[in-house]
Amino acid sequence: MFEKIFPKIHPEGYRFLSISGVITLILWVMSNFFGIVFAIITIWVYYFFRDPDRTIIQDDNFLVSPADGIISAIKEVNGPIELGLESKTFTRVSIFMNIFNCHVNRSPLSGKIEDIFYKPGKFLNASLDKASEENERNYFKIKNNKSQEEIVIVQIAGLIARRIVTQTEKNQKINQGERIGMIRFGSRVDLYFNKRKIMVKVGQNVIAGESLIAQT
Secondary structure (H helix, E strand, O other): OHHHHOOOEOOOHHHHHHHHHHHHHHHHHHOHHHHHHHHHHHHHHHHHOEOOOOOOOOOOOEEEOOOOEEEEEEEEEEOOHHHOOOOOEEEEEEEEEOOOOOOEEEOOOOEEEEEEEEEOOEOOOOOOOOHHHHEOEEEEEEEOOOOOOEEEEEEEEOOOOOOEEEOOOOOOEEOOOOEEEEEOOOEEEEEEEOOOEEOOOOOOEEOOOOOEEEEO
16 A cells, blocks of 8 residues: 555656755745645656556567557557668557656567667657657667567657656567656657557557557
8 A cells, every 4th residue: 555655766756856845845935835836746746757566467479558548549550760660561559648647668578679769859749640750759679589579669758758768778688568768747659569459449548567458
């Protein structure tokens, strides 16, 4: 129960939490009203950077969600040109994370990170379809060791987000549900895959590392 009320937070959050806490104390001395307002903001900052443990299925017959949020789109598209996959067709599942979602991203399956590519860009509303091609974003290409299946995860910065954080490196081996990074303050994650049956629908809420997105 204690961990649910006071979850651990991502290391990226400590600086923001400290800054918000100091501002709250200063303002509270000057004005109770503004002190209360910033106390609420500080609580929000704490919960924004929460990093709870998740129960992972550990079965690569399934792809687990890379992000908390709502399924905003499911489309058949060509792969990202940035990774040289534009000639291949993928199913793209887009997950929109609002400012109240946990923003820690996780790997949908176990394998090896074959490539990581960062591309600067705009900061359009992450719920827009064109955000996949115009916003600041970070690509991961992961290959499963057993089936040689390739999937792509794209972290897309949103209207408020200005920082994509990567916790992994190229050629790193990673387990299903393992943390790969986070995006600060409202954003989106796209998951590309093929030859799998979709298990979600648009409008569905999903949880990173736990919700099942597709199966073989």
